[in-house]
Each structure stands twice: as structure tokens, then as C-alpha cells.
Amino acid sequence: MASMSEEEQERIETVSKFLLQSPPGEINDVLNDVRVLIGDDESLETGILPALTQYNLEQLTVAEVPGAGHSSIVSIRARIPGEEDRFLDPRSKTSFLYNHLTMEISDPQTHEPNEASEPFRSALETSTLQYLSSHFNDGTASVFANSDETSFIIQIVANKYNPVNFWSGRWRSEYTVDLDARKVTGQILVNVHYYEQGNVQLETKHRASIVLPTSISASSPGPSAKKVLALIADQEGAYQESLGDTYHEMGDKAFKGLRRALPLTRQKLDWDKVLGYKLSAELSSSKAIFGGSGGSS
Structure with missing residues (x-):
């Protein structure tokens, strides 16, 4: 080319x-x-x-x-x-x-996994998939082991496409589980697009940081993985609730502030009267076109 x-x-x-x-x-x-x-x-x-x-x-x-x-x-x-x-x-x-x-x-x-990190990675994967099925209608998750054998990456994505109703959305979250540092760090990203008679996109980012209790260790992969996902579930649940509160506040305050609740007269429009005014104007125009007020010739 x-x-x-x-x-x-x-x-x-x-x-x-x-x-x-x-x-x-x-x-x-x-x-x-x-x-x-x-x-x-x-x-x-x-x-x-x-x-x-x-x-x-x-x-x-x-x-x-x-x-x-x-x-x-x-x-x-x-x-x-x-x-x-x-x-x-x-x-x-x-x-x-x-x-x-x-x-x-x-x-x-x-692709053969690392034998040293695979037990805990696999346990995290099992708990992540259980969490996914309980909290997402349609989601996908992957869990990876880092080369240091003591830290792991959890990725979750859930998509919802509804073109018939003119909206689509995506939830993404990623966490690094570091057993040596005894912490979980990550982020949640939400993107929603609404495009019925307009074009509005919402993008949010939330950073997460969780301290791991001493009971979580690589020596007990099954129970420890469940505890890690329980902590992540708490984090994501709290964030989802905060999003709901924000949407409610935006509907009550921010969006209402973009337009007048009432016209300058401070009174609601009487649409029947508006229609009457329009009809009267049209009749007046017709009289002018056809010559006069309809008196006898």
C-alpha cells in the first residue's frame, strides 16, 4: 500500500x-x-x-x-x-x-500455569466467578498471577446493550491483590450512553484501597480467596449505592437547575388557552385574507 x-x-x-x-x-x-x-x-x-x-x-x-x-x-x-x-x-x-x-x-x-502461584490464583478465580454470578446479570471475569507469585490481578467486565431503548453501559473493575503488602488496590470504571433524542454520556472512576486482615494467606487459598472477594463486594456495593444517591440528587437538583421550573410569570402554562390563542390568530388571519369582518355586501 x-x-x-x-x-x-x-x-x-x-x-x-x-x-x-x-x-x-x-x-x-x-x-x-x-x-x-x-x-x-x-x-x-x-x-x-x-x-x-x-x-x-x-x-x-x-x-x-x-x-x-x-x-x-x-x-x-x-x-x-x-x-x-x-x-x-x-x-x-x-x-x-x-x-x-x-x-x-x-x-x-x-499454556501451563506457574505451579507456585496457581493454587491461590485458581481459588481467587473460583470466588470471583461466584461473585460474578451473584451480582451481575451478564459479566465476564479473568484472574491472572503476576510473575512475583504473591500478587494477582482480578478483572471484571459487564456489558449491557439496549439499542431498542437507546442506551448502553459498561462496568469495568480491576484489582491487584498483594499478599506480601497485605492490601488490595484497584479501580472501578462505569460508562453509560443514553441517546434518545439527544446524546448523553456518563463516565465515572472510583479508586479502591483495601487492607487485608492477617487471616488471609497463600497457605489457605480457598477461605482466603472468599474473604478477599467479600471485601471487594463490600467496596463495589458501597460504590453502587453512592452512584444511586448521586443520580437521585442530580435529578432533584442539577438537572432541574438547567431549566426554569416555571415561566417568568411564575404560573404554569394553560395549554388549552394557548391552543385557543393560536386558533383565534388563525381566524383573524383568515378574515384579513378574505376581506373584512363578514358584514353584508
Whole structure:
């Protein structure tokens, strides 16, 4: 493919910015809309690949693992070191190639875990999946072990797409469980898009920090993992309640402040009278057109 002109490169940069701001579940719609800006599918696909890759990794894209019967998260944490497009599903002990443009999986291979960290990682995974089934209607989770063998990454993503009612949403959370430092750190990100007769997006970020009690240790993976997820559940439950309170306050105060509750007369409009005024005006106009007030000729 010939090198792109400066104008084409600028267009690619603009399109890439649009893609990175795509609401949950709508990146294909955005891609189809911006395709006309480039006019060349080959240039478009080559130019936007870095942006698509970044978007998929940041948004914790979900992919069906071949032959596993479950989904896994494609993310920076899942990427196999030294292999740009190969990702790990620790649950099935499988790695696979992921095409960020077509969103297709290929070349699944067996991936053996670290024997030292696997017992606690597996216990965290079991507890995370139990938490997921209890608190999310449709979610995916992956749990990874770090190379230090004493810290672990929990990733959770839940998507809800409702185009019929003009809204979509995504919940993402990620936690680092550090047994040596005896703490859990992470963040929760929520993105909601509502676009019926308008275009409103809500993005929130909440940082979490949890101190682990001394009863949690790698020597008791099952019970310890349950305690870790119980602490995470408390954190996420409290944040969800705070979001609900914020929405309620916004409805009562912030949104109402954007418009007058009453017109300047401080009285509600009587729409029947408004209709009467309109009808009277139309009749007056008709009289003027047809000449006079209707007196005898």
C-alpha cells in the first residue's frame, strides 16, 4: 500500500480519536460512520488498527475461548509477554491470537500455569466467578498471577446493550491483590450512553484501597480467596449505592437547575388557552385574507 498523504494521516488521526471515544457496544457503528471520511477501506483498516487495539485492551473486550465454553477478557494484563497479539485465558489454561479488527480468535494453544502461584490464583478465580454470578446479570471475569507469585490481578467486565431503548453501559473493575503488602488496590470504571433524542454520556472512576486482615494467606487459598472477594463486594456495593444517591440528587437538583421550573410569570402554562390563542390568530388571519369582518355586501 502506498504511503498516505499528510491530509490522509490527519483524517486517520481524527477517526482514531472518534473510535477511542466510542460508547459501549457502539464501536462498529462509529467505524461505519467515519468510513466515509477516509474513502479507502485499506488505508482505514491499516491506519486505525493501533486505535482499535488500544480501545479493545482498555475496554476489557470479551472474547469466546475456542472449545472452552466460556468467555475471557482481552486486556493488557492478559497479553502474553513478548507476543503482541497473543492473550491468555488462565481459566482454560489456553492462549490464543486475537484480531483487533475482525475481533476473531485463532491458533489456541495450551499454556501451563506457574505451579507456585496457581493454587491461590485458581481459588481467587473460583470466588470471583461466584461473585460474578451473584451480582451481575451478564459479566465476564479473568484472574491472572503476576510473575512475583504473591500478587494477582482480578478483572471484571459487564456489558449491557439496549439499542431498542437507546442506551448502553459498561462496568469495568480491576484489582491487584498483594499478599506480601497485605492490601488490595484497584479501580472501578462505569460508562453509560443514553441517546434518545439527544446524546448523553456518563463516565465515572472510583479508586479502591483495601487492607487485608492477617487471616488471609497463600497457605489457605480457598477461605482466603472468599474473604478477599467479600471485601471487594463490600467496596463495589458501597460504590453502587453512592452512584444511586448521586443520580437521585442530580435529578432533584442539577438537572432541574438547567431549566426554569416555571415561566417568568411564575404560573404554569394553560395549554388549552394557548391552543385557543393560536386558533383565534388563525381566524383573524383568515378574515384579513378574505376581506373584512363578514358584514353584508
